[in-house]
Amino acid sequence: MSSPGAYDVDLRSLIDVLGTNLYSNPGVYVRELVQNALDAHTVAGTADTEIAIETDGVEFRIDDHGCGMSRSVIADLLGTIGRSSKRDDLGFAAEDTIGQFGVGLLSAFLVADAIDVDSRTPGGQPVGWSGSVAGRFTVADGTRAEPGTTIRLRARRGSEKWLHPHRVRRLVTDYIGLRRTPVRVNGETITPVADPFGADLNAGERAARRIAFCQDEFGFTPLETFELSVPQAGLRGVAYVRPSASDPTQRAGHRCYVKGLLVGDLADLLPDWAYFVRVVIDAQGLALTASREGLVRDELFAEVRDGLAAQVSDWLVRLGDHTSARERFLAVHELGIKSIAHRTPELLRFVDRHCRYETNVGPMSLSAFRARFGTLRYTSSVDDFRVLADILTHRGVGLINAGHAFETAVIRELLHANPDVSCEPVTQQYLLGQIGVAGTDDADTFAVLLDAARRALLRFDCRAETGAFDPESVAALLITDDSAQLDRDREQLLANVEGKADAWLSALAGLVTDTEPVDGRPTLVLNTTNPLIQRLNGIHDELVRGAVLRTIYGQAAIRTRRPVSGVVAAEVDEALGILADLAARSVDVVNPPSPQSDS
């Protein structure tokens, strides 16, 4: 026959487990003792009465004026691991107190071998309780004169630093957060953080308090603030819009308090697209983990996360209607917002309506551009835009520069979200197709010049074409092909590798051989409507024509706004030198030196 038994607990091993697996550091004992004292004040209705801590690095003592413990409950509560007075008959945590697991006091064994308690309930007798890490405790008469509890610890050898006044003061400061119960450490009252919620304040004071909180705790002055609330979690909060651009992939923690006490900075309180705000919340209803250093990721937490995300998103939508606030926001976050436009439909809509793109008719939003031109005609490269912009302006065609980070992705996302949006990616090759090469008449007329141009441009590894396009003031366009340039760079890279290429380079080699060979050389298109080109067609001196053509090439290269290479600059200098010599010679011919002035 089997007989019933009861678990024996090896307290030292349990403390080891708590110390290594539950709590992040032994300093948590301060938090647990302060939290017990605050809970006792809440129960007794003495929230405004002081809690006092005295410590000299060896002896630590905390005095509260809370509800105290009677003789009958002290052995039961403190002598039973996992027993707590802060749960109801059904095991639910009480609403206004913090503790619930019945293990917090044990954390004092992380720094001390014994815990001495002296407690008294209102109208009751003082009772003493002493527990040792060896797992034994005694109950005796206490000495406390007033209701409340005193707990004393003596530092275990090696743990003195955790009882050092400076460290204790810092731990208390961090932890008491927004609670208004005064806590003194060695006679000095610890100042709680500026409460950003302050229900008893008028609107002006509350706004000042919020800003002060952000400056003190987050270290910046916010661009904007707005309120947050999730009633089902008893949550109030404030969102602070960051005043400077930050990396959307960097997740900063959001300050989280539960019942006014600090839990910590949690990165996952908001989705990462909400990178432009940092929030502080205080929630009554969110469940704390047993270590009280984090929140339980339960259904309510998920509701809070969704609720907060929706409120940040709503704020952004409302911002759309407030021009000056929106401009202030975009001046800082425009690029970041574009980079995350695909994350939610609201963000995409905001970016579509309010974020500006460079276009050939001035900066404007994509939706304004659509309203004006119908089709989102865009370049994915800044170089393409620079070459194409003026030409298309003269043809009354709108062009968007989507060559900056993430801009093309936004346009693709718009198309994805609404297939009716009309989009057209444009490259310089498109322009070549649009302006076409010269008609047959022109081709004949300019054949000799074109031939000369091909020879003159050989040294620039550049092709030559003729074409007629507006504006006629532009003598030539240098059309480059970025993808071909990339291929050339890649080939060059591989050619420079000595020995066996590593896996990455071999993969690149595969790419090169798989790619159709392209003539990726730039093309100089001579504008047959341009007066200079027409005049040049009538000049047959090879030297002069070559020099002018190379100068035209240099001018077209500058127009692309790419860096002009040293070789090109030297060639253009030389060509200008030739033209200057010729000009000087013709001056000499027209005005030969007078024999008199020579003498």
Ligand SMILES: Nc1ncnc2c1ncn2[C@@H]1O[C@H](COP(=O)(O)OP(=O)(O)OP(=O)(O)O)[C@@H](O)[C@H]1O
């Ligand atoms: N300063 C105090 N005043 C009055 N009662 C106290 C005090 N400290 C502890 N107690 C009592 O002892 C019990 C056990 O405390 P302990 O800190 O171990 O657990 P808890 O606070 O209930 O829960 P948790 O483990 O979540 O902190 C408490 O529930 C409370 O009833």
